[in-house]
Amino acid sequence: MSHRTESAKTPGGRHVLPVVVLAVALLALVLGACSSDDTNPVGGALVDVELEALADTLDVNDVLEYRGFPISDPDLSLAEHQVLYLGEQGGNASSILVRFDLDELQEMAQEREIPLEAFSVHDSVNVSIRMYIVQNFLLEDTAADSTVSRSDRFLWHSSFQVFEVDDDVDFAAFPGDEPATGALVNLYPSEIEEGRTSVEIDFDPALFEQWLVAGGTRTFLIREGEGSGPGLTGYASKNLRFGGSTLAPTADTATVGPIFKIELKQLDEFLNLEARNDVSTFHATSETPTSVSDGFILRTGLRSYPVLQFDFADLPEDAFINRATISVYNDTTRAWGTLTSLVVSEFDTDYLAAQGDTLTLDDLGNAVNAITIASNVDPRTENRLEFNVTTAVQRMINGAYSGSRAFLISPPEEFTPSYYLAGLGPEFYFNQFTFYGSGESEILRRPRMKITYSLVEPIGGAK
Amino acid sequence: MKRLVLIGLVLTGILAATGATAQTPFALSNLGQKIETGDARMAGRGGWGMAVRDSVNPGFKNLAGLSAIRQVAVSLSGYGVGTDSEDAAGTRSVTRVMAPDFRLAAPVMKGQLAVTAGFRMDRSFRYDTSHVLTSYVRGDTLRGFEEFHRRGTIFSVPLGVAWEALPGLSLGASVNLVRGSVSESLYEIFLSPATSTGSPFYQPVQQIQKDTFEGTSSTWSALYRWSDRVSVGVSYTPAYDIDADRLRTINGLTARWTQPWKMRMPDEIQTGLQARVIGRWWVGADYSVQAFSEFEGPQKWLDEGMEDETRLSLGVERMLGHQRRGGSSNWPVRFGFAQHRWAYRVGGEPIDESIWSAGTGFPFSGRLGVLDLALSYSKVGDLEKNGLEDSVWKMAVTVTGLERWW
Structure with missing residues (x-):
């Protein structure tokens, strides 16, 4: 058909076309917006494949x-660890090595104008090594019992032995064998009261005075004594940076590591000598x-x-x-x-x-x-x-x-x-x-x- | 300018609606749904248009007819479709809007030689289905759902030429760049058991298989105007190959396979005739056949059963009138019927589609374009034969604009 027509007038009038166009556009939009109802099983029979679900x-x-x-x-040697371990557990055994610089104590005394003679009145002097407990192992029968207080769950080492060892021990060499020990130097047995969150190992004030007078550094090995409870116990090392969250609230977080704690009763003075070095020996570790x-x-x-x-x-x-x-x-x-x-x-x-x-x-x-x-x-x-x-x-x-x-x-x-x-x-x-x-x-x-x-x-x- | 605004308005409306989902469940299998191309004018009269050679309202179904154009012609067609589907699992109503056809033709020698290009959607694969999933594993009862999505199209870009070789005889030829893709996604989602935060214990499975298509076909056509009353048209598209690449993924990157494959689309022949009966009343008929019985492609499709895809279109049109003060009696009136057999079987039986349609149109002033509308109702498949049946209402709209660009 050849429609080269000559008509000039729109049959439907000038306004019909825009109205129709608008209606069509609106219908298209409505259809699109209606889109579809939710997918359902209709047509599923034509999909003859499915995952063999599970x-x-x-x-x-x-x-x-x-x-x-x-x-x-x-980047982190054992001597830089924040916790010191003592005891035996599952084939692992560790003692604690600590080194003190007695010259520091002399300087401390001088600064506080305490004469060295004050250390010689032995019956009015108490000397001990204090260590804060960081980790102990819960007693099996109370671990799940929330009514048992934290301190009552501690399994204590009931005694400690402290030996003097050669002062040239390399702390960076650990873990390793314990160094050869000298004389037992603490008051033994050193019974620890159950329920404490720290331990204090007592020393003879006379012996300590000799060390103080001699000056210099001294290195000690702290080892479990007989009758100690089983298990490893963790103590704060001088490197501990999280004392506030890992120690008991009563701990003195200014000096968290091992210290010599000296009480001069006559003068009503306390002196705390912090360890210069400390390390766990881990002289035995369990086989993997x-x-x-x-x-x-x-x-x-x-x-x-x-x-x-x-x-x-x-x-x-x-x-x-x-x-x-x-x-x-x-x-x-x-x-x-x-x-x-x-x-x-x-x-x-x-x-x-x-x-x-x-x-x-x-x-x-x-x-x-x-x-x-x-x-x-x-x-x-x-x-x-x-x-x-x-x-x-x-x-x-x-x-x-x-x-x-x-x-x-x-x-x-x-x-x-x-x-x-x-x-x-x-x-x-x-x-x-x-x-x-x-x-x-x-x-x-x-x-x-x-x-x-x-x-x-x-x-x-x-x- | 007013015409361009109107075209833009319609275009905006159609594009804004393209988010709609789903068409027919039949598109879940095999070659999907053939999209009947052509404008709303043809849709209103059942689909015949192979013998159209019109300078005011050009038809693109037979490219040979474009030799008549004297101005640049732009045609955009869009459909709004509402489908009610029923099978043994129940019923579902879906709506969709799509713009399957965009064409451009420009005269080289007015009334004698023209070139054309465009976009034509040939086949559509789009539907989704889901069902509840319950499994038992390791003492857990898993609850969730399984969903299958099929989405994609095969479309072509025809680049053609039309030439009036002899008075009354026009020839056309086009190269069609065939492209497209179809993705099939299978999801299994286990909603329970889940953690206290709602994260399911069991990972969902998402398997996606995507085929991309690429091919080239050619179409040769002729249109002979026997007299002012009778025209006939014919076109032939030889068989051609479509190369496909398959990408299969499971949950994103965890597993990927690629695999090339090929399908051969069979010859397609389209013929048509139109004749003026009396006054402004014309009748016409088209018949097309594509021999999918000779289709070469995935064995699974062949096993389902292929059919020669045929379509017979019959219709009547009262052409646009130009009588002064004629009012609505000048409006074109169209109605028609078409019978379509799909290219494959479902349930072991062919899919037959019957379409009844009606339409009208509105020319722009100055004879510089037309807006055509058509409304059709069709019934696809048969519940007893195919196990599935669709009732489809479709509204088609085409805007054709003419412009003297040179």
Whole structure:
């Protein structure tokens, strides 16, 4: 049809067209705004594919690789730690070395115009080493009982032995063997009253006067005496920076470390001589199991962290991970310490050193990627720990990495920034979790991974 | 200027409404829904338009007819669609707005030679469905839902030329750049059990498969004006390949696969005839067939069963009148019927669509364009045969503007 028409007038009149156009535009807007009711099952029969929702579960009990890594911190020696440990616990044993400079005490006396003769009136002089308690281990039977006061839970060392040792002991050499000891120099046995938040080890004022007159430095080894209660106890070192939050409210936070405390009754004077150096000897540390069948440990203070790699060989191809968890079982009878948060991280197995090798914190930082945290875990009461590692397993099995990955369990560290809060670092407390190994007879106590997955088939219309 | 404002207004309205979702559940499978291109004028009279050669209201269905134009022609068509669907699972009503067709034609030699370009939506894949999901695992009862979304289009950009080779005989040819994509997304979301902060224990699964398409086709057409009363038109699009690239992802980056594949679209033939019966009354018919029985593509689609896609369009139009003070008697009136068989089967049976339509139009003053409207009702599929049935109301609007740009 050829419509080369000549009409000049709009049939509907001048105003009809704009009204119609507006109506059309409005209708289009209304249709768009109405959009659609909610999606419902209509049409579902045409979608003949679906994920096999949560098709199966897989328990991975085989640990492919295991390492128990001692971790060193080149930037912080043991002599710079904030807590000193004394006692024995779980194969670990430590004494405390302290060094005092008697010349400082002489200067202090001069400044306060106290004559040295005042120290010779022995029956009016009391001399002791005072140490504040930072960490003690809760008695098992009272730990969960909130009605028992904090001080009543302390398990005391009932006696101490103090020996003089050579003054040339290198404090930076620890952990290490105890130095050879000289004479016992404190008043022994030195019974400590239960319930105190500090200990005071008494000395013979006459002997102390000799040291003072001789001047110079003297180094002492503080060791547990017979009859002491079992377990390690942590004391404030001269490096303690968190006295306000870790010591009893009555503590003198101006001098938190070990001090010689001298009372001159005649003059009604007190002199506090702070230690120049202090360190825990940790002359014995527990062995990290070399086979995961024997169990494994996580230790703070002197760090030792476990790395576990699980075997995904039984996981079907094209599986999508809906949930994956790692569970480990802590033997509360062989664990100790304060509330500790535990972080599970991916660990690049390229950094897997030989069993027993030490990793530095920097090495560890390069190897890990934090995944999840369990906050405030009490090693004395909590046994079964489960970590959600779903996203990490998804990455591992879907080839997101060129190499393979294992799992590291550690407390929050600077290299797990999502979970790390500045403050008490993992070196502060000497805590230990002792986990059952893969050789444990009860399967539920073994380290294992539980995976729930969906099988993923190609979707939609095309092949 | 007034005309441009009106065109802009309509365009704004249509584009503002494109956020709507869903069309027909039939589009969930296979090659999706064929989008009937053409303007509202053709839609109102059932779809016939292969024999149109009109300088005032040019039709783009047969490019050969564009040789008649004497001015630059711009045509924009949009649809508002309301669909009620029913299957064994229940019913659902959805609405959607889309703008499937935009065309431009410019005369090179007025009334003899023209070039054309545009955008034409060929097939649409758009629907979503969901159902409640309950699973039991490791002593947990998981509750959530599973949702499937299919979205995308195959469209073409025809670049063509029309030429009146002999008096009454026009020829047309176009190269069609075929492009598009379709994404199919499957979600499984487990709302419970969850942590005290509401985070579900079990990770949702989101699997997305996206195919992108690329191909080129050509269309050859002719239109013969037998007399002032009778015209016939024909076009032929030879079979062509569409290359597809498939990207499959699971929950973002956690797993990715790519895979190339190919499909071969079969020949398509369209024919049409129109004749003046009496006065301003015309009748017309179009018939098209695309032999999808010879379609080559995904085995899954072939297994579902392919059909030759056919469409028969019949209609009547009372042309625009120009009688002084004629009022509404000058308005064009159109109505028609079409029977469409889809390219694939659902439920083992062909999908048949019957369409009844009516329409009218409003010319711009000075004969420099037309606004056409059409309303149609169609029934798609059969509940007993296909297990699914649609009732569709569609309003089409086309604005065609003419301008002497040189």
